[in-house]
Amino acid sequence: MPLQGGVIAISGLVKRFRVDGAELTALGGVDLWIAPGEFLTVVGASGCGKSTLLRLIAGLEHADAGVLSHDGAPIAGPSLARGLVFQEPRLFPWLTVAQNVAVGLENAPLSRAEKALAVAEHLTLVGLSAFARAWPHQLSGGMAQRVAIARGLVNRPDVLLLDEPFGALDMLTRARLQDELRAIQQRAGATTVFVTHDVDEAAYLGDRVVVLAPRPGRIREIVDVKLPARRDRADPRLAGVRERVLRALGEDPGYPRPALVADAAWRRPATLAPAAVLQ
Amino acid sequence: MIAAPAARAWPGPRRRLARASAAAGLIVPLSLLVLWQMGAHRGWITPQILPAPDAVWAAAADLWDSGDLQANIAVSLRRVAEGGAAGTLAGLLLGAAMGLSPAIEDYLKPTFLALAQVPSLALIPLLMMLLGIGEALKLVVIAKATLVPVALNTHRGIRAVPADYKEVGALFRFSRAQTLRRIVLPAAAPPIFTGLRYGLSHAWLALVAVELLASTEGLGYLLVWGRQMFQLDTVLVAMAAIAAIGLALDRSLAFGEARFARWRAPA
Ligand SMILES: Nc1ncnc2c1ncn2[C@@H]1O[C@H](COP(=O)(O)OP(=O)(O)OP(=O)(O)O)[C@@H](O)[C@H]1O
Ligand SMILES: [Mg+2]
Numbered sequence: 001m002p003l004q005g006g007v008i009a010i011s012g013l014v015k016r017f018r019v020d021g022a023e024l025t026a027l028g029g030v031d032l033w034i035a036p037g038e039f040l041t042v043v044g045a046s047g048c049g050k051s052t053l054l055r056l057i058a059g060l061e062h063a064d065a066g067v068l069s070h071d072g073a074p075i076a077g078p079s080l081a082r083g084l085v086f087q088e089p090r091l092f093p094w095l096t097v098a099q100n101v102a103v104g105l106e107n108a109p110l111s112r113a114e115k116a117l118a119v120a121e122h123l124t125l126v127g128l129s130a131f132a133r134a135w136p137h138q139l140s141g142g143m144a145q146r147v148a149i150a151r152g153l154v155n156r157p158d159v160l161l162l163d164e165p166f167g168a169l170d171m172l173t174r175a176r177l178q179d180e181l182r183a184i185q186q187r188a189g190a191t192t193v194f195v196t197h198d199v200d201e202a203a204y205l206g207d208r209v210v211v212l213a214p215r216p217g218r219i220r221e222i223v224d225v226k227l228p229a230r231r232d233r234a235d236p237r238l239a240g241v242r243e244r245v246l247r248a249l250g251e252d253p254g255y256p257r258p259a260l261v262a263d264a265a266w267r268r269p270a271t272l273a274p275a276a277v278l279q
Numbered sequence: 280m281i282a283a284p285a286a287r288a289w290p291g292p293r294r295r296l297a298r299a300s301a302a303a304g305l306i307v308p309l310s311l312l313v314l315w316q317m318g319a320h321r322g323w324i325t326p327q328i329l330p331a332p333d334a335v336w337a338a339a340a341d342l343w344d345s346g347d348l349q350a351n352i353a354v355s356l357r358r359v360a361e362g363g364a365a366g367t368l369a370g371l372l373l374g375a376a377m378g379l380s381p382a383i384e385d386y387l388k389p390t391f392l393a394l395a396q397v398p399s400l401a402l403i404p405l406l407m408m409l410l411g412i413g414e415a416l417k418l419v420v421i422a423k424a425t426l427v428p429v430a431l432n433t434h435r436g437i438r439a440v441p442a443d444y445k446e447v448g449a450l451f452r453f454s455r456a457q458t459l460r461r462i463v464l465p466a467a468a469p470p471i472f473t474g475l476r477y478g479l480s481h482a483w484l485a486l487v488a489v490e491l492l493a494s495t496e497g498l499g500y501l502l503v504w505g506r507q508m509f510q511l512d513t514v515l516v517a518m519a520a521i522a523a524i525g526l527a528l529d530r531s532l533a534f535g536e537a538r539f540a541r542w543r544a545p546a
Contacts, residue, residue, distance in 0.1 A: 060446060078450045090447050094465040094542045106461065107452050135542045155451075 005071045005081075006158040006191035008034040008057060012066035015052055026052045028216025030066070037189040039182070041196060041206030043245060049217025050195040051087055054161045057193065058084040070159060080107065083157035085165045087195075089144040091136040097147050098123060098132040104154040122150040125180060127173070141168040146177070153184065160185070160192045166201070175233075178205060186229055199249070203241040204231060211248040221248040330512045338512035339519070347501070352520060355486055355497040358414075359528075362421025363482040370426040370478060371471070374433025378467070379459075384434075395431065399424040399485040403492055412493040417486070424485035425478040432474025436467035469543065472536045479532055483525045498524075 013030040016023050026049045034040055042050050055061045056068060059078040068075040070082060083104075091100045098119050105115045123129045126146035136144060145168045152160065162181075166174045182205060185192050196202050202209045206225050213220040223244045227237055312332060318324045319331030326334065342348040373391065377384040399420050410416045440463050448458045490499025498521050505513030 058450065060449065078452055080452060084450055086443075086447075088443070090443050092444065092447070092462070092465070094468070094540075096542075103447065103461070104451055106457060137543070 006034075006036040006189070007069075007071050008032070008159060008191060008193075009069045009072075010034075010057075010066070013053075013056065013063055013068060014065035015049070015056060015061065016064050025216035027056075028218050030217070030219055032210070032219065034191055034193065036191055037185075039185055039192045039194065039205060039207045040210060041194045041202040041208075042210045042212060043196060043199060043202045043249065044212030044217070044220075045214050045249075046197075048212045048214035050212060051163050052217065053212075054084060054163050054193060054195060057159070058082055058161055060084070080155050081157050082159040082161065083152045083155055084161040085149050085152035085163060087163040087167075089136075089141075089148040091144055091147055091151075093136050096133050096135060097128060097139070100136065100147055101150045101154050104151040108155055118154050119150075122154045123147075125153070125184075126150045126177070142170065142173065145169065146173075149177070156188060156190070158190055160190045162192070162194045164195055164197060167197070174201075181205070182229075182231075199242050199245050200238075202245060203238050204233060209241065209245050211245060223248065327509075327511070330515065335512045335515045335519075338510070339516045342513065342516055348516070348520065351496060351498050351501045351517075352524065355490065355499070356524070358417050358421060358490075358497065359479075359482050359486050362418045362486070363425045363479060365418065366422035366425025366482065367429050367475060367478055369422065370429025370474070371433055373426065374430035374471075374474070375437060377430070377434045378437025379463075391430065394423075395427045399481070400488050403489060407493060416493060417489050420489045421482045421485050424481040428477035428481055429471075429474045432470045432477065433467070436470030436474070437463060439470065440466040469536075469540050472532075472540070476529060476532045476536065479528050480525065483521075483528060487521055 010030055010032040013027055013032075014025070015027040016025050018024070030053065042053065044050055052061065056063055057070075057075065059075045059082065070079070075082075091097075092103065095103065101119045101122055102115060105118060108115065110118065120129065120132070123132055126149055128143060128146055128150070131139065131143065136147070139147065145165060149162070149165050152162070152165075166177055169177065178201065181192075181194075184190070194202075194205055196205075203225065208225060209223040210219055211221045211223065212218065221244075223241060225241050227235065227241075231238070315324075315329070316332045319326065319329065319334075330338075339348070373387070377387055377391070402423060403416070403420060406416050406419055410419060444462050444466055445458060448462050453461065486497070487499040487502075490497040491503055494500045498517050501517040502514055502521075505511065505517060
């Protein structure tokens with residue numbers, strides 16, 4: 001692979017919010033180094049700071065302590081080199097689907113024709129070229145999310161941040177887009193941070209899986225996937241990754257435990273868990 | 280891929296529905312008209328109190344043939360156009376300034392809200408002393424009546440632009456001008472348009488009021504003149520003209536609004 005950009009370095013990252021006069025520590029000291037071209041997936045219970053972490057990397061939030069840098073330069077604000085797909089689609093209702101994707105290129109140094117081409121390509125990618133002239137209110141939730149993905153990708157950023165992008169999709173579309181995303185990521189070599197609730201998805205897509213713990217949000221464990229880039233969903237080694245991620249999550253009483261884990265190693269720490277979950 | 284959607288905003292069934300409900304709305308006025316005609320011809324109502332519809336129609340024809348009706352309508356429309364344009368412009372500027380700048384809002388909003396509470400009619404006596412009863416008075420009253428709803432809705436519309444949308448702009452490094460043109464303006468356009476509609480209808484009402492009180496021409500004056508001459512048919516013609524023109528003005532803006540915001544989900 002050629003020498004490339006896209007290194008994200010995070011150290012001692014703290015982010016607090018004031019909620020009703022009380023201080024809430026959304027992220028309490030996160031250290032993370034993301035290699036260029038790496039596909040990092042992030043899992044964790046609801047409210048543990050996954051979106052906050054992505055927004056900080058994107059430059060939409062400012063850290064209360066710690067340092068974030070992109071290729072050595074401190075992150076002080078948004079950059080076209082870092083693309084973010086929000087947890088909600090956030091399409092502009094007054095623009096058509098194609099125009100919404102073109103919003104991502106508003107400040108890109110491309111000609112009109114190049115922009116039109118890039119928009120068309122990315123609409124095809126998410127399977128919505130027939131809907132280029134539709135209005136957002138005419139789309140289903142999953143379609144709207146795909147438009148948002150196209151808008152996030154259209155700039156071909158070095159660093160791609162995705163916040164539960166496939167949450168609203170059916171299984172087939174989801175599987176297809178997972179493979180599409182992996183392929184794009186391989187081709188473009190974009191460093192990717194992908195937040196998800198789905199442990200299968202995290203294991204299948206990630207080079208590493210970051211497991212966050214809540215209150216305050218921090219890294220509980222980083223599971224190294226160590227599988228080839230081209231993956232098979234039926235690969236038995238994926239089950240091992242899943243299990244390790246689930247075990248790391250399982251130490252967190254806030255995370256719902258899956259009922260069907262027929263593994264003795266998983267059961268052992270679970271002696272504590274049922275009561276903890278019910279609290 | 281499944282069939283492509285028609286990207287048309289207003290599909291057929293809604294139109295049919297709109298036509299049906301318009302027809303339903305005609306039932307009451309038409310029944311009243313029939314009742315009125317019957318009442319007049321059977322002597323239930325004396326013509327001195329309420330002339331029959333056909334008498335009113337004849338009066339309208341007379342007023343039209345003499346050119347009086349057109350002349351008075353033209354005067355009224357010109358006043359609304361001038362006062363309304365001034366009020367709209369000022370209202371848009373004031374509303375945008377208060378919506379975009381918290382500092383300007385802090386300085387101007389209390390005064391503006393106080394002014395908004397004073398009915399345009401209540402300003403007339405004071406303004407008569409300041410401006411006399413000439414055209415300036417009418418212009419100022421109509422402009423004030425227009426300004427308030429335009430400024431209020433522009434201000435609120437700009438304030439209500441979701442922060443989420445502006446964040447999308449920030450993500451793609453929109454400049455302030457780009458954010459304004461590509462996000463704030465389109466997001467605030469529907470409430471601003473609503474403000475323009477209110478502005479125009481307030482302008483029309485204020486016009487009639489000021490013409491009733493201080494004018495020698497215009498539809499409001501026709502109304503006063505008819506009453507003084509005990510020509511109730513003239514009064515009714517003037518009233519009908521006021522209602523018809525007011526409705527036409529509002530409908531034309533509503534039509535523009537619907538075309539303009541064709542991206543909105545059918546409510
Ligand atoms: N703008 C904000 N103001 C106040 N509190 C906030 C804000 N944004 C996030 N928080 C708080 O920070 C914590 C982390 O929020 P965040 O959205 O990052 O969670 P998350 O891991 O993305 O959750 P989910 O999986 O439900 O999306 C939550 O407790 C939330 O209430
Ligand atoms: Mg989130």
